[in-house]
Amino acid sequence: MTQVQLKNLSKVFSGTPAVDAINVDVACGEFLVLLGPSGCGKTTSLRMVCGLEQPTSGSIWFNGQEVTNLPVQKRKVGLVSQRFGLFPHMTVEQNVAFGLSVGGMAESEQKRHVGEMLEIVRLTDFAGRFPAQLSGGQMQRVAIARTLVTRPKVLLLDEPMASLDTLLRAEMRQFIRDLHEEYGMTTLLVTHDQIEAMDLADRIAVMFDGRVAQLAAPDEIYQQPADERTARFMGHSNIFDCTPVSDGYVESLFGPLKLGAGSNRGLKLPRKAMVRYESIRIVESVDQSQSNVVSGTITRAEFLGAMMRYTLQVGEGFLTVEEASSFKRKTGEAVSLTLPPEQIWLLQ
Numbered sequence: 001m002t003q004v005q006l007k008n009l010s011k012v013f014s015g016t017p018a019v020d021a022i023n024v025d026v027a028c029g030e031f032l033v034l035l036g037p038s039g040c041g042k043t044t045s046l047r048m049v050c051g052l053e054q055p056t057s058g059s060i061w062f063n064g065q066e067v068t069n070l071p072v073q074k075r076k077v078g079l080v081s082q083r084f085g086l087f088p089h090m091t092v093e094q095n096v097a098f099g100l101s102v103g104g105m106a107e108s109e110q111k112r113h114v115g116e117m118l119e120i121v122r123l124t125d126f127a128g129r130f131p132a133q134l135s136g137g138q139m140q141r142v143a144i145a146r147t148l149v150t151r152p153k154v155l156l157l158d159e160p161m162a163s164l165d166t167l168l169r170a171e172m173r174q175f176i177r178d179l180h181e182e183y184g185m186t187t188l189l190v191t192h193d194q195i196e197a198m199d200l201a202d203r204i205a206v207m208f209d210g211r212v213a214q215l216a217a218p219d220e221i222y223q224q225p226a227d228e229r230t231a232r233f234m235g236h237s238n239i240f241d242c243t244p245v246s247d248g249y250v251e252s253l254f255g256p257l258k259l260g261a262g263s264n265r266g267l268k269l270p271r272k273a274m275v276r277y278e279s280i281r282i283v284e285s286v287d288q289s290q291s292n293v294v295s296g297t298i299t300r301a302e303f304l305g306a307m308m309r310y311t312l313q314v315g316e317g318f319l320t321v322e323e324a325s326s327f328k329r330k331t332g333e334a335v336s337l338t339l340p341p342e343q344i345w346l347l348q
């Protein structure tokens with residue numbers, strides 16, 4: 001297994017930094033996701049790890065050995081890209097065998113390895129088909145098989161599910177997770193999809209403008225984003241101004257709010273606070289033991305299937321709340337809400 005380290009890694013295109021001095025350590029066997037909006041430098045970072053792009057400065061290390069200047073074929077990495085890159089004139093079997101034949105493996109050996117790999121990606125019955133005769137998900141599995149059959153030390157996946165529909169994406173996520181569990185190889189995946197990142201990653205590196213804003217486990221990034229931009233990118237959160245007034249309390253446009261022990265409450269200056277849609281609770285009756293109770297009126301109700309999303313006017317401001325759709329509340333309804341102290345997070 002391979003540890004991957006990016007040290008002060010930068011890439012400048014025509015004077016503009018695409019990747020700006022990032023430092024990322026990927027542990028042996030770890031599944032790390034580079035997550036960020038379009039153009040933030042994810043693909044360029046991956047291409048530098050692969051050896052397809054030469055860094056402007058900084059270095060890349062595999063298991064403590066510098067590989068910055070090592071050519072692609074010597075790095076033993078496997079890259080699966082968004083466009084799959086299958087050879088249209090070759091069958092599934094020939095596509096998967098390609099890397100092995102280039103490597104000079106005997107034909108009988110190739111056949112055995114390809115056969116095993118097609119079984120793993122559940123495409124044995126499709127061995128004789130051409131790419132044009134496959135669905136998007138099947139093409140994706142051929143692309144992964146073609147990469148894995150060469151036994152790369154590091155697997156690089158560049159938006160591998162971007163062209164698949166929602167159901168297929170969920171299926172492919174499960175497939176990629178299973179493969180990672182089986183092979184345990186160090187994996188870097190690039191995506192702009194938060195759900196995909198949270199579902200697959202051991203840790204996520206959130207990137208903006210070529211820099212890593214936060215590198216942490218998915219639940220930490222979701223519950224305790226490092227800054228406002230990360231919080232907004234992860235979505236599903238109310239973000240509002242607040243001013244710490246005394247230990248454990250902030251003043252906000254929703255009135256004074258009590259903070260919990262895990263609210264990052266050591267921060268003293270005026271700043272933003274965040275509370276997730278699903279953390280706010282609509283309560284039927286209010287009692288003295290509840291903290292942070294506010295009154296609001298539903299101004300918009302959206303049906304999302306399992307959940308309803310309500311926009312509520314609360315004093316001068318608005319809050320968004322999600323609750324199970326079985327409650328079915330109506331616009332114009334006046335309700336009481338609680339913002340649980342532990343669920344309020346002060347942003348840096």
Ligand SMILES: Nc1ncnc2c1ncn2[C@@H]1O[C@H](COP(=O)(O)OP(=O)(O)OP(=O)(O)O)[C@@H](O)[C@H]1O
Pocket residue numbers: 013014017018036037038039040041042043044045192
């Ligand atoms: N070969 C290139 N020449 C010039 N600029 C480039 C080149 N490759 C990438 N860039 C620029 O570098 C920046 C980062 O691009 P990159 O493809 O790494 O972003 P990304 O986060 O992967 O985006 P996306 O999700 O849209 O693929 C962008 O502004 C892009 O236009």
